[in-house]
Amino acid sequence: xxxxxxxxxxxxxxxxxxxxxxxxxxxxxxxxxxxxxxxxxxxxxxxxxxxxxxxxxxxxxxxxxxxxxxxxxxxxxxxxxxxxxxxxxxxxxxxxxxxxxxxxxxxxxxxxxxxxxxxxxxxxxxxxxxxxxxxxxxxxxx
Numbered sequence: 344x345x346x347x348x349x350x351x352x353x354x355x356x357x358x359x360x361x362x363x364x365x366x367x368x369x370x371x372x373x374x375x376x377x378x379x380x381x382x383x384x385x386x387x388x389x390x391x392x393x394x395x396x397x398x399x400x401x402x403x404x405x406x407x408x409x410x411x412x413x414x415x416x417x418x419x420x421x422x423x424x425x426x427x428x429x430x431x432x433x434x435x436x437x438x439x440x441x442x443x444x445x446x447x448x449x450x451x452x453x454x455x456x457x458x459x460x461x462x463x464x465x466x467x468x469x470x471x472x473x474x475x476x477x478x479x480x481x482x483x484x485x
Contacts, residue, residue, distance in 0.1 A: 345377045346370065346479070347454045348418070349463040350384045350446070355483070357399070357416060364481035367462055379419040379459070383449040385409060421457070423449060430456045437470035451476055 348356065355362040356371060356378075363371070370376055385408065391397035392405045401411045412418050431452035436442065451471050454461035460477040461468070472478050 344375070345379060345459050347379050347381065347421070347450070347457070347459045347461045348384070349450055349461060349465060349468075350380075350387050351464060352462045353380050353384055353388075353418070354397075355464075362464075362483045364464075364484065367479065367481045370462070370479075377419060379421050380412065381450045381453040382420055382422050383446050383453070385412065385420055387446050421453065423453065427453050427456045434471070435474060437467050440467045440470065442467040442470070 352363070352367070360368060360371070371378070388397065388408055389405050392399070392402070392408060399408065399411055401415050402408055409420065412420060427449070431449055434448055434452055434455075436448065447465070447468070451461065451468065453459075454477065455471070455475045458477070460479050462479045462481070464481050464483050466480070468476065468478055469480065
């Protein structure tokens, strides 16, 4: 099965897997599963690496991030295409919980368009299940 990881889930999986919760850790233990991230997540990671000091043991420079994701961590990077932007354009935004993060919305649109389960601990994502998001939600450390 193919799964899309949101940015926090990707970070937990690669740095603090105990925060993923048992159900999600079990998914990672199944070698038949394929894990993917949106190129939008890569953009967020590069910005965090450059601006906030995000550290990857395998990366000395921001240019190393893509190679590390693909070749060291064996995670597929999915491009954002026109059809993803069409879904993004029609997405109702969760204004009740002030969820205005455009990167989250691109990742959600990516999951909906590709009909992939999205793994996230973000409680605001539940709102998007009414729009077709297949969400695997977990509590950090739960």
